Each structure stands twice: as C-alpha cells, then as structure tokens.
Amino acid sequence: MLTLDQHPSGRHFLQIPGPSPVPDRILRAMSLPTIDHRGPEFGQLGLKVLAGIQQVFKTKHPVAIYPASGTGAWEAALANTMSPGDTVLMYEGGQFATLWQKMAQRLGLQPEFLALPGTCAVTGLPLSWRHGVQAGLVEERLRADAGHQIKAVCVVHNETSTGVTSDIAAVRRAIDAAHHPALLMVDTISGLASADYRHDEWGVDVAISGSQKGLMLPPGISFNALSPRALDASRTAKLPRSFWAWDEIVEMNRGGYWPYTPSTNLLYGLHESLEMLLGEGLDAVFARHQRWAAGVRAGVAAWGLAIQCADAAVHSPVLTGVVTPPGVDADAVRKLIHQRFDLSLGTGLGKVRGRMFRIGHLGDSNDLTLLATLAGCEMGLKLAGLKLAGSGVQAAMDHFAGHPA
Ligand SMILES: *Cc1c(COP(=O)(O)O)cnc(C)c1O
Numbered sequence: 001m002l003t004l005d006q007h008p009s010g011r012h013f014l015q016i017p018g019p020s021p022v023p024d025r026i027l028r029a030m031s032l033p034t035i036d037h038r039g040p041e042f043g044q045l046g047l048k049v050l051a052g053i054q055q056v057f058k059t060k061h062p063v064a065i066y067p068a069s070g071t072g073a074w075e076a077a078l079a080n081t082m083s084p085g086d087t088v089l090m091y092e093g094g095q096f097a098t099l100w101q102k103m104a105q106r107l108g109l110q111p112e113f114l115a116l117p118g119t120c121a122v123t124g125l126p127l128s129w130r131h132g133v134q135a136g137l138v139e140e141r142l143r144a145d146a147g148h149q150i151k152a153v154c155v156v157h158n159e160t161s162t163g164v165t166s167d168i169a170a171v172r173r174a175i176d177a178a179h180h181p182a183l184l185m186v187d188t189i190s191g192l193a194s195a196d197y198r199h200d201e202w203g204v205d206v207a208i209s210g211s212q213k214g215l216m217l218p219p220g221i222s223f224n225a226l227s228p229r230a231l232d233a234s235r236t237a238k239l240p241r242s243f244w245a246w247d248e249i250v251e252m253n254r255g256g257y258w259p260y261t262p263s264t265n266l267l268y269g270l271h272e273s274l275e276m277l278l279g280e281g282l283d284a285v286f287a288r289h290q291r292w293a294a295g296v297r298a299g300v301a302a303w304g305l306a307i308q309c310a311d312a313a314v315h316s317p318v319l320t321g322v323v324t325p326p327g328v329d330a331d332a333v334r335k336l337i338h339q340r341f342d343l344s345l346g347t348g349l350g351k352v353r354g355r356m357f358r359i360g361h362l363g364d365s366n367d368l369t370l371l372a373t374l375a376g377c378e379m380g381l382k383l384a385g386l387k388l389a390g391s392g393v394q395a396a397m398d399h400f401a402g403h404p405a
Contacts, residue, residue, distance in 0.1 A: 017319035020363030046256025052274035070210030073222035083238035095161035095350035142178035158191035289317035304389025337380035
C-alpha cells in the first residue's frame with residue numbers, strides 16, 4: 001500500500017476514461033485566487049464560459065452549469081422535466097445507462113429498459129453492451145405507445161463502460177417517425193468535446209455532461225444543455241427540485257451569475273479548456289480522438305483480443321474496451337498493470353466485470369502517451385500468462401507513423 005510520502009517516481013499514466021489527464025495550462029488557470037462571485041469580474045467570467053460551452057454543445061439555447069458531478073446533472077435533467085410516476089424509455093447499452101435507469105426508479109419514475117436481446121456467441125457478453133442504441137427498437141416501442149404514456153427517451157451518447165457510441169440523430173428520427181412527443185435526453189458526459197455532438201441539429205431536449213472527461217477538467221462541475229421544449233416541460237413538471245431548478249439558474253445566468261456560489265476555480269479551468277478546444281477547432285479535436293482510437297484498436301487487434309464494441313461504425317473515439325479470453329480475469333490483469341507500471345486502466349463494470357478492461361484515449365494525450373499505455377498493457381497481459389498473437393505496440397507504432405495527424 002502506498003502512503004503519500006512514497007509517491008512513485010515519474011509520471012502516473014491516468015488512462016481511465018475519466019477523469020482524464022488535466023493539462024498544465026488548466027491547472028495553472030485554476031490556481032488563480034478565488035474572487036467574489038457577486039462582483040463585476042465574476043459576471044464577465046460567467047458570461048464567457050456560458051457562451052463558450054454553448055459552442056461546444058452546438059446550441060443557441062441555455063446551458064445550466066452545476067457544482068456537481070455528472071450524476072447530479074442526470075438528476076437535474078429528470079427532476080426538471082418529469083412528474084412522479086411518469087414512464088421514461090431508457091436504453092440499456094451498458095453500466096452508465098443502467099445507473100441512470102436506477103436513478104429514475106429512485107426518483108419515483110417508471111423507467112422501461114429497452115435492450116437488444118441475447119448474448120454474443122463468441123464472448124458470452126450481452127449483445128446490447130456491444131452495440132449502439134438500436135433506433136428501430138425505440139421507434140417500434142414509441143409507435144406502440146398510442147396514448148403517449150412515455151414522457152422521455154433517455155440514451156447515452158458514449159457509453160463509457162463499453163466503448164460504444166450511439167447515433168443520436170437516428171434516435172431523433174425514430175421519435176419523429178413515430179410522431180411521438182417524448183423528450184429526447186442524452187447523456188454525453190464522456191462524449192462531449194471528444195466525440196461529435198450537435199445539440200440543436202440533432203433535436204436533443206436535454207443533454208447531460210461533466211467536466212472530467214473530454215473537457216479535461218478535474219471532476220466537480222456538470223452541465224444540462226436545454227431546448228425550448230425542455231424549458232416548457234419544466235414549467236409544468238411536478239417532481240420536486242430546488243438546487244437543480246433551471247428557472248432561477250437561467251434567469252441569473254443572463255448576467256453571468258448563479259443563484260448560489262458556483263465552483264469559481266473550476267470555472268477558471270473551464271474558461272481555459274474552452275480556449276484550448278475552440279482554439280484548436282472542434283473538428284480537429286474529434287479527428288485527433290478518432291485517430292488515437294484507431295491506433296489503439298490496431299494494437300488490440302494485433303494482440304488477437306476482442307474489442308467490446310462489435311460494430312465498426314460506432315467504435316468510441318474516447319475509450320476502447322479490451323475483452324480478455326474466457327477464464328482470464330481482466331480485473332486481475334488491470335490490477336497487475338497498475339502495480340507494476342503505475343498505469344491506471346478502467347475496470348469492467350456491471351455485466352462485464354472481470355471480462356474486460358478499458359483503455360482511455362481522451363483529452364490531453366498524444367501518440368507516445370498511448371504507445372506507452374499499450375506497452376504497459378502488453379507487458380501486463382504477458383505477465384498474466386496470456387499468449388498474444390503479436391505486438392500491439394508495434395501495430396500502433398505503424399498506425400501512428402503511417403497516419404500523420
Ligand atoms: C462518468 C460518467 C457518468 C457519471 O458521472 P460522474 O461525474 O461520475 O457522476 C455518467 N455517464 C457517463 C456516460 C459517464 O461517462
């Protein structure tokens with residue numbers, strides 16, 4: 001067990017899919033003195049970060065920022081728009097969708113959990129955890145709901161437990177094709193600022209995000225991007241809310257302020273993050289993540305191991321899930337890699353616990369960081385007794401060298 005005065009030498013490799021490594025620029029920006037959150041300087045900061053985050057969500061409508069983790073913003077989305085006993089259609093793509101569904105239950109809603117049935121013949125893993133949201137299933141269910149009991153469709157954009165993204169525009173088309181009035185809610189906690197996300201164009205009513213993934217900030221603030229329909233729904237929805245209530249936040253945000261003390265230093269960090277992301281250009285940010293993801297997948301393929309995402313069209317640019325062969329405890333491999341090489345990887349969550357680990361390739365990274373990450377994985381897999389088909393590090397080097405940024 002490490003104590004604080006036995007810090008390992010060199011840099012820790014934080015390759016979990018969030019929190020992601022925080023750039024020095026952001027850490028420095030956050031070290032500025034905390035200011036009066038009712039003073040004139042603060043209003044300037046507030047207006048700037050609110051305008052910037054709208055650009056990242058690609059929306060012209062309000063974005064609420066909470067001093068809370070992503071889970072708080074999940075609750076805010078439901079509490080502002082739903083009434084006790086409302087039916088919500090949620091899609092089971094992995095563990096985060098499952099946790100959101102549990103939250104809906106605890107809030108007194110009636111979640112219906114839709115999934116692709118069956119398990120994968122090769123890996124034994126649930127099929128719904130290897131594929132993106134099936135818009136066809138959503139459409140079919142909504143068409144059957146002639147009385148419009150379903151008040152919201154809730155999907156996860158980038159399922160961080162599996163490394164599968166979903167086609168949000170297709171879910172919107174499914175809702176429209178069924179002529180159904182349900183609100184569309186999207187968890188893009190790990191998608192935003194790493195994977196393409198378009199709030200207004202895709203017709204999303206509430207999007208939820210967090211600070212510690214693509215935005216490269218420490219954990220602690222989270223977001224709800226709204227639509228005019230979501231704001232309308234919040235005026236009549238009956239679930240109790242106070243801290244999360246959009247009305248006061250949206251009102252105070254007009255001047256760049258919040259109804260309560262915001263996370264001032266995290267907002268300094270957000271300001272810096274927005275400068276970095278918008279300065280680089282979102283398309284370049286997305287392309288950078290796609291390229292890293294392809295290099296990491298080339299590595300996993302060379303090892304001869306399966307990737308959790310079974311559909312090449314929806315591989316996550318944020319993380320890659322590596323499935324270990326049956327009988328090999330993926331979590332023991334992950335722990336061994338952490339112990340030996342000071343490299344943190346994501347554990348298998350929920351239904352895939354022990355069957356896979358996750359390599360994060362998001363935020364502040366580069367080719368050599370990812371090659372070192374793959375080297376740590378490759379050494380650890382061999383130490384755990386796996387016979388690998390080939391060198392993933394070599395394959396990733398070839399990929400990165402052959403595909404200049
Ligand atoms: C990280 C994450 C969450 C949970 O966010 P917290 O900040 O840990 O509360 C929810 N959904 C997804 C998709 C995530 O990646």
